[in-house]
Amino acid sequence: MISTPRVDDVCILIEGTYPYVSGGVSSWLHDIIRGHPELSFSILNIGSHVGVYGKPRYVLPDNVAALHHIYCHEAIPGVLTNARRDALNDEIRVLRNQRDTRVGPSRVLSALKRLHLGDAVDAGLLADLVSDDLSVGAFLHGRESFQFMSEMAEQLAPETPFLEFFWHCRSIHVPILRLLSAPIVPARSYHALSTGYAGLVGAAFSVRSGRPLVVTEHGIYTRERDIDLANAVWIKDQSDGLEEEMGFAPTPSPLRRVWSRSFAALAKVAYHQAARLVTLSDANRAREIADGAAASKITIVPNGVDVDMTDLPTDVVPPPKLQVVRDAGTQDVVPCHRPRLRVGFVGRVVPIKDVITFIKACNLAMATVDLDVRIIGPAEEDPPYAQRCRNLVETLGRVDTIKFVGPMPSHLIYRDLDVVVLTSFSEGQPLVMLEAYAAGLPAIATDVGACREMIEGVNPADHELGPSGFVTRVATPIETARAMITLAQDPALRRRFGAAGRHRVVGFYQRRDMIQSYRAIYQDMVSS
């Protein structure tokens, strides 16, 4: 008896988060899967290498039939013994022989070349890309791939030493080839939660199976990679001894551009193959179109949270009267006590969230108002950064007022806060802001991702609600501090913002609406 492989309704393709890392995208996906109990899901988690994850942070819902893993790189090898080295040499020999069996030039290499040179993605290119006629071994050891690398070096980074380009070129392509040759996970539809590697695998599965692909982008993947690449220390900028001596700056390595373009090319592949593109905001939509996505494919489905509808505020509560005294010297009226504000930063303590700026802003604001500050979120992802944050708090002498409280269940977070502050360098559509709104709290957030839309409104009906907080510039503690001071000194404004936020989340960011939108998309995809 031949067993037929199980075919689930939706195969989710995700890069290294759910169910192992808690955070925005993971909890969003958890919500989506639980919101569709009538559908069966499988999850394909794309990781960097075996053993990179610890214990799962989420219990998989019952409608998840399988959790698969594929890895961009082989497991990190241990110390090579002589026997293992011999075995490895044998493997390499076999791979070299395999390379010789292919007739004609590699279609995969041809497709990769076109991608690097910025050709438009079309069906022919995608068919070539997924033709699977180039193994990783053949790429690493074959003559044709060496020729490919030489050509690419001349075209893409002629000023870079070839040896350096060679190793980077390998690093760029090995994950791509490994993922392209991954065994297909049968499903009626594929849902990639980003472009990049997840989008690539989604496109490959979609082409090979003929089933539709939907891509959801929370943040813009290529933009986030660009931020990573801008500060990547593993790409060496070019300088020679003389330049160093003369005090000239090293020239940024063209390899940063090569990497950046390769991620942009992967995004184009996903954008082309996707039947639907889902994004969170107008700002992201504009970026996707600029990156080559067809506007007609894009649907905006904002994130959503559950809202308790029983205690919606109806009007603005007047501010409590402050006791006043007259200043002895100037006879000016001054309040007899300093306003106090409970401020929360909710998120991972990692550089992209710029917790340092948040701490500096709190310190600045504390010169004028009293703050009770909590940094709520896991700090173990980047221990050196978390330590820097703690050191800063200590240097500023704010250990008693700025506290790192670690992760907390969301229903406990907001009841003891007056305002939620985000100082991130990059965001999609932060769930913490929606949760804060649902709890009737205003938000202060940097002008990244969809934050401005979430605070000021996105359409006329939304604008009518008025702002639900303040938008600040990135890495500008003084602006964040000013916003905190204003909210601390003006409880009426705080309440007005809180009420606007709550109305905003009820009107435009409800979980049930988000689930409904995805239900329609999934039904369309599954039945097509």
Next chain:
Amino acid sequence: MTSVFSEERDPAVRRLKIAAPALILSGSLEVLSVLLIINGWGGVAYLAASLLHIAAAAVIWMGTRACKSQRELMAALVLTLPLVGPPLAALALATEGRGNIDQFMPRSPVVVRSLTSADVRRLTEGLSGCEALISSDLDERRKTLALLKHRADSVSISLLRWAISGPDGDLAVEAALVLEDLNVRFETRVASVRTATDVGCTFDSAVAAGDALADGIHSGLVDPELRGPLIREARQYYERSQSIALERLPEMAVRWARLELVARSPDAALAVLDRASLVGGGEAFATLRGQLLGTAQGTLPL
């Protein structure tokens, strides 16, 4: 080559007329020297021929009244090419250059206009820091950010802060990341010098610690709210170095004084300089004076 013998008004013809006696004399001397050699009157004849050859070149050099470069060319031709040198020199004098770029330019009157930004860019062969930062060329922008990160001086940090405050969100994030990176570098350096002084505090390690902290303060990298504690710490390191080796105070007195000025303590700055002068004597005073003059001229913003 364009010959212009037919046109008397042409400057080349005028030059030739003026130079004709010298050219003829030079040619005659050359003929005479050749005759001397042909007649074979021995070593004396060779010597005389050589002298006549040199005289022919000298006549060209002195008698043609052409411009210097032309005279040099003609004399060189006469010297290097016996007998045929003078005719070639005449040709050189009569030749109007046509390899000049202005030959292909339209002969329209020159219109004087004010400089545009494009002209300025061409003149300076590069963009200003601000222009390069707001350039739509991603590579240009990254190159500039890399330059600012490398220099990390007060101007660079001001530019980065300017970029953060600008309307371009992408640039703001990139500039903020560079600034963050500089902060990490600064903190790492400070941590390392602190450790060095903890392990074994010497004059040099204490000065290095004070300098590391002072650099962050002078460059503007350290936020104003953090300045106070860091200034106090830097001052402590300088005081420790002074207590370890008072006689070496002049080596770092100016840096310490600058720190005191940033801390708005001019009296303390003067006191440091006075002590350094007393300790080091006249020579130290001269050194300090030189350093301070350098400061006044803008190398070290006080």
